[in-house]
Amino acid sequence: xxxxxxxxxxxxxxxxxxxxxxxxxxxxxxxEKRVARDYAVxxxxxxxxxxxxxxxxxLAPDLICPQAPDWLGHMFADMAASHxxxxxxxxxxxxxxxxxxxxxxxxxxxxxxxxxxxxxFPLLEVGGxxxxxxxxxxxxxxxxxxxxxxxxxxxxxxxxxxxxSNTAELMRHIDVAVCAERLCEQMGLSAEALLDWLxxxxxxxxxxxxxxxxxxxxxxxxAVSRLPALDIPASAVVDTSGAGDVFHGxxxxxxxxxxxxxxxxxxxxxxxxxAYKIQxxxxxxxxxxxxxxxxxxxxxPEKP
Numbered sequence: 001x002x003x004x005x006x007x008x009x010x011x012x013x014x015x016x017x018x019x020x021x022x023x024x025x026x027x028x029x030x031x032e033k034r035v036a037r038d039y040a041v042x043x044x045x046x047x048x049x050x051x052x053x054x055x056x057x058x059l060a061p062d063l064i065c066p067q068a069p070d071w072l073g074h075m076f077a078d079m080a081a082s083h084x085x086x087x088x089x090x091x092x093x094x095x096x097x098x099x100x101x102x103x104x105x106x107x108x109x110x111x112x113x114x115x116x117x118x119x120x121f122p123l124l125e126v127g128g129x130x131x132x133x134x135x136x137x138x139x140x141x142x143x144x145x146x147x148x149x150x151x152x153x154x155x156x157x158x159x160x161x162x163x164x165s166n167t168a169e170l171m172r173h174i175d176v177a178v179c180a181e182r183l184c185e186q187m188g189l190s191a192e193a194l195l196d197w198l199x200x201x202x203x204x205x206x207x208x209x210x211x212x213x214x215x216x217x218x219x220x221x222x223a224v225s226r227l228p229a230l231d232i233p234a235s236a237v238v239d240t241s242g243a244g245d246v247f248h249g250x251x252x253x254x255x256x257x258x259x260x261x262x263x264x265x266x267x268x269x270x271x272x273x274x275a276y277k278i279q280x281x282x283x284x285x286x287x288x289x290x291x292x293x294x295x296x297x298x299x300x301p302e303k304p
Contacts, residue, residue: 088122
């Protein structure tokens with residue numbers, strides 16, 4: 001665990017990976033060998049990458065995630081320390097590993113993970129946080145901290161990337177839910193119907209991200225609107241993996257640093273951060289600073 005420092009403004013809870021991203025024109029099959037054009041090795045995981053993005057933007061967070069006593073676990077600890085992310089580890093035997101293969105604006109992912117936790121999740125005081133962000137992994141920890149933070153008046157945020165065993169229960173303790181279209185498909189709902197479902201469960205702000213079509217969402221007043229994607233040319237897109245995670249980390253930073261802004265501004269900032277990510281290979285290279293986000297916002301217009 002990192003040495004104590006200033007109290008973090010945000011707490012993230014999720015599952016940690018080491019990501020190996022390989023850029024290649026063709027992928028081997030059967031008894032073949034190929035040579036990749038480029039590669040990147042970095043931290044991975046939904047809430048974990050969001051935590052690193054928040055740190056890169058200037059607010060070093062707390063992070064609860066699995067950690068193993070193997071060489072990949074030591075690598076992850078070094079990465080977290082270098083970015084100012086304070087890790088509260090939940091012991092597992094082996095680190096989780098993810099191989100990512102981006103191509104033509106999409107990405108294939110092969111993962112191996114250890115969720116056989118050797119201990120319960122760390123118990124932290126939540127009163128000093130401004131934001132809690134979850135991705136649904138570590139279901140017991142996610143539900144505990146969602147309840148505790150809601151009760152303490154801490155904003156609760158969820159990356160609704162997919163349907164999990166506790167999604168319905170967890171959502172009742174979430175203030176801001178940004179979901180993927182995959183969740184709509186798994187629940188058999190349209191994007192509009194999912195927004196209604198989120199609203200019925202007490203989410204103050206709800207959204208469904210839709211890739212090149214932008215994001216359908218409702219604001220604090222319940223008004224539904226569309227936030228268009230930025231008009232990034234296909235030739236500039238290198239690796240879309242992790243873009244959604246950077247989006248979450250960026251709006252967490254924006255809310256924690258500038259709580260009086262409306263959510264449209266938090267999401268506009270996050271949209272530019274995600275647009276920066278897709279132009280870089282791997283999660284670490286794709287973490288934007290504030291100046292990077294400002295440059296993206298100045299350069300790329302919204303799609304018509």
